[in-house]
Amino acid sequence: MPINLKGQASNAAHQLAVAFNDGSVEAIEQAFQTFGNEVAEQLADEFTSAQGDRTILAQRGFRQLTTAEMAYFTAVGDALASPNPQQAFAVFDTNQANGMPAKMMPETEINEILKDLTERHELLSVLHMVPTGYQTTWLRNKHSRQFAVWGAVSSAISQEITSAWETVTITQNKLSCYAAVSRDMLALGPTWLEAYVRTTMGEAMACGMEKGAITGKGIGGEPIGLDRNIAGSIDQTTGYPKKTAVAVTDFTPASYGALVATLAKTDDNKVKQSIAGLTMVCNLNDYLTKIMPATTVLNEAGQYVNNLFPVATRVITSEFVDNNEAILFLPDEYEYLVGGVRGVEYSDEFQFLNDMRYFKMVSYAHGMPRWNTTAARLDITNLDPAYITVKVAEVAGTVKTKEQS
Numbered sequence: 001m002p003i004n005l006k007g008q009a010s011n012a013a014h015q016l017a018v019a020f021n022d023g024s025v026e027a028i029e030q031a032f033q034t035f036g037n038e039v040a041e042q043l044a045d046e047f048t049s050a051q052g053d054r055t056i057l058a059q060r061g062f063r064q065l066t067t068a069e070m071a072y073f074t075a076v077g078d079a080l081a082s083p084n085p086q087q088a089f090a091v092f093d094t095n096q097a098n099g100m101p102a103k104m105m106p107e108t109e110i111n112e113i114l115k116d117l118t119e120r121h122e123l124l125s126v127l128h129m130v131p132t133g134y135q136t137t138w139l140r141n142k143h144s145r146q147f148a149v150w151g152a153v154s155s156a157i158s159q160e161i162t163s164a165w166e167t168v169t170i171t172q173n174k175l176s177c178y179a180a181v182s183r184d185m186l187a188l189g190p191t192w193l194e195a196y197v198r199t200t201m202g203e204a205m206a207c208g209m210e211k212g213a214i215t216g217k218g219i220g221g222e223p224i225g226l227d228r229n230i231a232g233s234i235d236q237t238t239g240y241p242k243k244t245a246v247a248v249t250d251f252t253p254a255s256y257g258a259l260v261a262t263l264a265k266t267d268d269n270k271v272k273q274s275i276a277g278l279t280m281v282c283n284l285n286d287y288l289t290k291i292m293p294a295t296t297v298l299n300e301a302g303q304y305v306n307n308l309f310p311v312a313t314r315v316i317t318s319e320f321v322d323n324n325e326a327i328l329f330l331p332d333e334y335e336y337l338v339g340g341v342r343g344v345e346y347s348d349e350f351q352f353l354n355d356m357r358y359f360k361m362v363s364y365a366h367g368m369p370r371w372n373t374t375a376a377r378l379d380i381t382n383l384d385p386a387y388i389t390v391k392v393a394e395v396a397g398t399v400k401t402k403e404q405s
Helices: 007-022 025-049 054-059 067-081 085-094 107-120 122-126 155-162 190-215 253-261 284-294
Strands: 128-131 137-141 165-169 174-182 279-282 314-317 325-329 334-346 356-369 375-379
Touching: 007 025, 007 190, 025 174, 025 190, 067 085, 067 107, 067 190, 067 334, 067 356, 085 334, 107 122, 107 128, 107 190, 122 190, 122 314, 174 190, 190 334, 190 356, 279 284, 284 314, 284 325
Parallel strands: 128 334, 279 314
Antiparallel strands: 137 165, 174 356, 279 325, 325 375, 334 356
16 A cells, blocks of 8 residues: 655645646755655655554555665665765665666566555556566557458558557656665664655656646657547647647537547548547636536435436546646556666765755656547636536416515
């Protein structure tokens, strides 16, 4: 289970997402430093107060480490605590055991980080997450399905089958983050260090991956976002252009059905097998002021019923969606390929803080929609609230009120 962030650590996690959305490198660095400090303090308190009780530690999100994980984080802790960490890490990197490439974390740890971040971030939990282990390239199926053809083999059929596959290089997209830990806290051992690395790295990865999935430009190491038009040409400076936003004023069956229909075919006009899992993402303010009023009605029992869409739709909020916008998409058609995490590497950029140890963590990931019709960008500026249409029958004669009677 993921570490449950509380108080200052929870607030720092929110501020980290705000900084990622702002896009300023300085703001992100400052927010991450604050986040790392708050997480370290919370975990130190929770770890020491458990007094070694494994049940309590497990309830608080600390893991029972595998043999490979214990060896890895013990070595990392020893290297960080040594008088010359840069030299210690150089030896550690070249002597990596357990059959792993140099610097790599155990694959079980990578999977735990992915599990935690998808549990903590709803948007990432619905996307098609593909852990690729230590592989740096991935063979991806571009088509929804292929049909066998009776008859003689022809070059046209062979060419169509071959064109259904493309090779994706995962290392083109890299997520990096820095973290700091005091030498005193390193004395808490590998179980504490693993929880700290898993939490800080997971949250940084989550912010980067969520923003990338929504509005990544597709260049400069960024994924391709759901709001991008991949049918158009890519600009090497600005990336893929944003889709033209479709103005939406109501969610009536006719309007919403036509909108969903734009996602029901592939880019080459083939009917998709399903639109199951249909999801809409917007920011929290727009959900409360636009989406919620447009999908909530008062029933006959005097109770409000919400999330009423003509086609079943899950609504998720994210800080990375612009105001007055929403994205309607099919989550199974957005693939996130997450490769090996290079693990903990020593950074000597902050040597002036002698009582702290700064280190860097790097992971590889690449996200992309399968088709341009995977998502639609919506303009919800003038979205009307929901209302019930009632047909009133004409009544002959005059209707008197009680008082008139």
